[in-house]
Amino acid sequence: xxxxxxxxxxxxxxxxxxxxxxxxxxxxxxxxxxxxxxxxxxxxxxxxxxxxxxxxxxxxxxxxxxxxxxxxxxxxxxxxxxxxxxxxxxxxxxxxxxxxxxxxxxxxxxxxxxxxxxxxxxxxxxxxxxxxxxxxxxxxxxxxxxxxxxxxxxxxxxxxxxxxxxxxxxxxxxxxxxxxxxxxxxxxxxxxxxxxxxxxxxxxxxxxxxxxxxxxxxxxxxxxxxxxxxxxxxxxxxxxxxxxxxxxxxxxxxxxxxxxxxxxxxxxxxxxxxxxxxxxxxxxxxxxxxxxxxxxxxxxxxxxxxxxxxxxxxxxxxxxxxxxxxxxxxxxxxxxxxxxxxxxxxxxxxxxxxxxxxxxxxxxxxxxxxxxxxxxxxxxxxxxxxxxxxxxxxxxxxxxxxxxxxxxxxxxxx
Amino acid sequence: xxxxxxxxxxxxxxxxxxxxxxxxxxxxxxxxxxxxxxxxxxxxxxxxxxxxxxxxxxxxxxxxxxxxxxxxxxxxxxxxxxxxxxxxxxxxxxxxxxxxxxxxxxxxxxxxxxxxxxxxxxxxxxxxx
Numbered sequence: 362x363x364x365x366x367x368x369x370x371x372x373x374x375x376x377x378x379x380x381x382x383x384x385x386x387x388x389x390x391x392x393x394x395x396x397x398x399x400x401x402x403x404x405x406x407x408x409x410x411x412x413x414x415x416x417x418x419x420x421x422x423x424x425x426x427x428x429x430x431x432x433x434x435x436x437x438x439x440x441x442x443x444x445x446x447x448x449x450x451x452x453x454x455x456x457x458x459x460x461x462x463x464x465x466x467x468x469x470x471x472x473x474x475x476x477x478x479x480x481x482x483x484x485x486x487x488x489x490x491x492x493x494x495x496x497x498x499x500x501x502x503x504x505x506x507x508x509x510x511x512x513x514x515x516x517x518x519x520x521x522x523x524x525x526x527x528x529x530x531x532x533x534x535x536x537x538x539x540x541x542x543x544x545x546x547x548x549x550x551x552x553x554x555x556x557x558x559x560x561x562x563x564x565x566x567x568x569x570x571x572x573x574x575x576x577x578x579x580x581x582x583x584x585x586x587x588x589x590x591x592x593x594x595x596x597x598x599x600x601x602x603x604x605x606x607x608x609x610x611x612x613x614x615x616x617x618x619x620x621x622x623x624x625x626x627x628x629x630x631x632x633x634x635x636x637x638x639x640x641x642x643x644x645x646x647x648x649x650x651x652x653x654x655x656x657x658x659x660x661x662x663x664x665x666x667x668x669x670x671x672x673x674x675x676x677x678x679x680x681x682x683x684x685x686x687x688x689x690x691x692x693x694x695x696x697x698x699x700x701x702x703x704x705x706x707x708x709x710x711x712x713x714x715x716x717x718x719x720x721x722x723x724x725x726x727x728x729x730x731x732x733x734x735x736x737x738x739x740x741x742x743x744x745x746x747x748x749x750x751x752x753x754x755x756x757x758x759x760x761x762x763x764x765x766x767x768x769x770x771x772x773x774x775x
Numbered sequence: 776x777x778x779x780x781x782x783x784x785x786x787x788x789x790x791x792x793x794x795x796x797x798x799x800x801x802x803x804x805x806x807x808x809x810x811x812x813x814x815x816x817x818x819x820x821x822x823x824x825x826x827x828x829x830x831x832x833x834x835x836x837x838x839x840x841x842x843x844x845x846x847x848x849x850x851x852x853x854x855x856x857x858x859x860x861x862x863x864x865x866x867x868x869x870x871x872x873x874x875x876x877x878x879x880x881x882x883x884x885x886x887x888x889x890x891x892x893x894x895x896x897x898x899x900x901x902x903x904x
Contacts, residue, residue, distance in 0.1 A: 367827055388869030389812050392862040396816025399861030399894060400854045406895035443845035446836070463778070463833055467841035500849050502827070 362409055368503040371401045404501035412497050413438040413445065413468055417512040419490060426485045426518050429458070432478045434493060438468035446496040449478060452488040454518075456481045485520040485613060487659040519655050520614040523764045525622040529754075529771040531685035531710050534587035549585035556582055590631070590644050590681040591623045593654070594704075596690030596697045597636030597661050601718035608716040612689040613658050615714060615764045619687060620654045622768075631679060632657055633686075635697060641679045680704070686711045687771075691718040698744055705751045713748065713755040714767045720760045776843060778836035782829045789825035792818060813862035820858040824851055857894075864890070 378394025381387070413436040420431035434447070448463045458479040468474060480490065493510040546553045555571050558578035571579040593616045600609040616632070623630045624646060631644030632654045642650075642657055680686070686709050690697050705711045726734045748755055754774050758767040776784075796818055800807075807815075828846065832838065868886070 367823070388866060389809070391869060392812045392865040393816045393819065395861035395865035396813070396820060396858035397861075399864075399890075400820065400857040402891055402894045403853070403857050443849050444842055446833075448836075461835065461837040463836040465778070465832070465836050465838040465842045467839065467845040501854060502831075502850060 362504055362506045365498075365503050365505055368401060368404070371397045371503075375401060400501060401503070404499065404503035407500050408440065409504055410442070410497040410499045410506040411440040412495050412506050412508050413442055415493065415495060415508075415510055417493065417510060417514075419512065419514050419516065421516075422514050423517045423519065424482060426482055426521050428482055428518070430480050430482060430490070430516065432480055432490060434476045434478070435473065436466075436468065436476070436495075437473045438470060441470045442466075442468040442497050443500060444498040444502060446494075447476065448494040448496075449491050450494065451480065451491045452486075454482070454484045454486050454488065455490065456483060482516070482518040484610060485518050485617075485659060487515055487517045487656075490514070490516045517656070517659055520617040520658065522621045523614075523618045525618055525765055525768050527765075527769045527772040528619075528622055528626065529685065529687070529712055529768065529774075530628075531589045531591065531683060533683035534589045536587065545584075546582040547585040549583040551584040551586070553582040553584045555579045588626070588628045588646070590629045590684035591619075592631040592633055592644060592680055592684055592686045593619055594686050594688035594690070594701070595632065595634045595636075595658070595661060596688065596694070597634055598697055599691065599693035601691055601693065601721035603721050606721075608691040608693075608718050608721060609661060611758070611760075611764075612691075612716050613661050615689050615716070615758070616658055617655060618764050619689075619768065620651055624648075624651050629681075630654065631684075633675065633679060634661060635700060636661070639675065641675065643679060644681060644684070680707075680709060682708070684709060688713045689716060690714075691716045692741065692744060693718055698748070701748065701753060702751055705753050711753045712771050713753055714764075714771065715745075715755055715757045717757050717759050776838045776840070777834075778832045778838055779834040781832050781836075781838045781843070782834060785825045785829035785832075789822050789829065792822050792825070796822070809866060812866060813859045816862035817855040817859040820854050821851060824854055 375394045375398035378390050378397065382389070382391030382394060415437075416435045418433045418435070420433075421428075424430060432449075434449070436445070436447070438445075445466045445468055446463070447466060449457070451457055451462070458481050460476070460478050464476065466474065490512055493512075495508045495510070497506050498504070555568060556579065558567060558580050562580060566580040568579050568581040571581075595612055595616050597609060600607045600612075602608070620630050620632070627646060629644040629646045630650060632640075632642040634640045634657065640657065640660075642654055645653070686701075686704055688697075688701055688711060690701075690713060692698060692713075692715055701711055701713065729737070745755055754771060756767040756770040756774070758764065796815070803811075868883075
């Protein structure tokens with residue numbers, strides 16, 4: 362509890378007035394001073410302000426970006442609260458809808474009041490929804506009690522997922538059932554080829570229609586459905602951003618879409634986040650893995666660091682042999698380029714979806730000047746050439762395109 | 776009522792009151808009667824309170840009607856009445872013919888303590904109510 366500055370001012374004015382009245386023998390000055398003194402005494406002797414008990418309830422703690430969550434703040438006043446200032450401070454990425462963020466209420470003793478706020482979540486992230494600041498004054502507003510409430514619940518806003526029909530797959534599959542036709546023939550559904558019967562083969566594999574046409578025993582070879590390993594590489598070292606959006610926002614949405622699509626095809630998917638700290642999720646499959654990766658993606662923030670990053674730090678089991686690495690990067694940091702080249706040299710298949718940073722750098726072009734800008738563009742072209750020469754497939758993802766466009770372009774190159 | 780409107784209303788009222796007080800001071804000057812001093816003290820306190828209200832309320836806040844009523848009846852009115860009462864008592868005390876001395880001083884101190892206790896008791900009762 363703190364005293365308002367007015368209390369001090371009143372005390373000083375009253376003291377000065379009384380002293381001046383005594384010194385100058387002017388009763389009027391003492392009378393005016395008494396006019397300040399008596400309310401001050403009354404205010405200080407009255408009951409101190411007591412904040413109501415506050416409870417915060419969220420309608421949901423997990424939702425998809427673009428969704429809405431209702432926050433209910435219940436205030437139960439034990440004592441009368443003639444002036445209660447309630448301020449809701451939302452996290453940066455949340456937008457309140459309708460109700461004012463700051464309200465001044467009056468609560469009677471024993472009164473319970475519920476304030477409702479509708480909060481829109483336009484961008485993914487994991488955050489404390491809001492901090493609520495309560496400030497109550499006593500009857501004459503000479504003392505103030507304040508309290509800040511942080512709801513314990515963490516709101517998780519998952520990135521929206523685009524449906525992807527065609528995906529780039531690794532050339533090699535792993536010996537586990539999936540939806541991807543294996544390169545080697547075996548027991549499966551997908552037709553591979555017709556060949557002559559070899560001694561010792563089972564008679565049920567004979568294709569009698571083809572045999573009748575050719576006059577020799579032919580068998581049908583099929584491709585077994587296998588799964589493969591895919592690692593999504595998310596570059597969080599650098600991002601180009603405007604006030605509304607950044608390349609990282611789009612990269613995270615793309616990572617969520619890719620994860621969902623690959624997992625739907627029963628592939629094993631892992632995550633490697635190349636940012637301030639190197640973080641990873643071991644490849645796995647199933648819905649649980651999807652949520653694990655989605656939760657990890659929510660923690661993605663641009664981490665500007667000057668520490669050395671090396672792919673030698675990545676444990677081997679994070680990147681299974683012959684897995685496909687799909688990198689989502691704006692190619693703004695040379696350390697990312699170097700890491701991807703290293704991975705390629707270690708024998709992994711690497712595909713890059715370049716999140717086009719140019720629409721976010723309109724101001725940079727004007728600031729740097731045309732020559733510097735063109736030089737930088739040429740350097741980017743040189744990086745792309747270097748990546749292509751190393752056998753890395755690279756497609757550019759423009760701002761206006763859906764994620765399906767570069768992913769299908771990647772699939773078409775394989 | 777929005778905080779901006781509340782601030783505006785409080786500020787305008789304070790300015791209007793200052794203007795009225797200023798006009799009265801110009802008209803009467805040094806000839807102001809003694810009985811107007813408590814009223815003057817109450818008016819000054821109200822001006823101070825209105826100025827504080829107009830500054831303390833945030834423009835983006837939504838001030839609900841019960842809070843406005845509570846401010847008018849629970850803050851401005853008691854302050855004005857207490858200021859009026861305090862100034863009146865002080866004037867009356869000054870008007871009492873006394874002889875200066877130790878007994879008078881002690882009597883004054885006892886009267887001040889009694890006044891404080893009275894105010895405190897009234898405040899406690901008001902808070903409980």
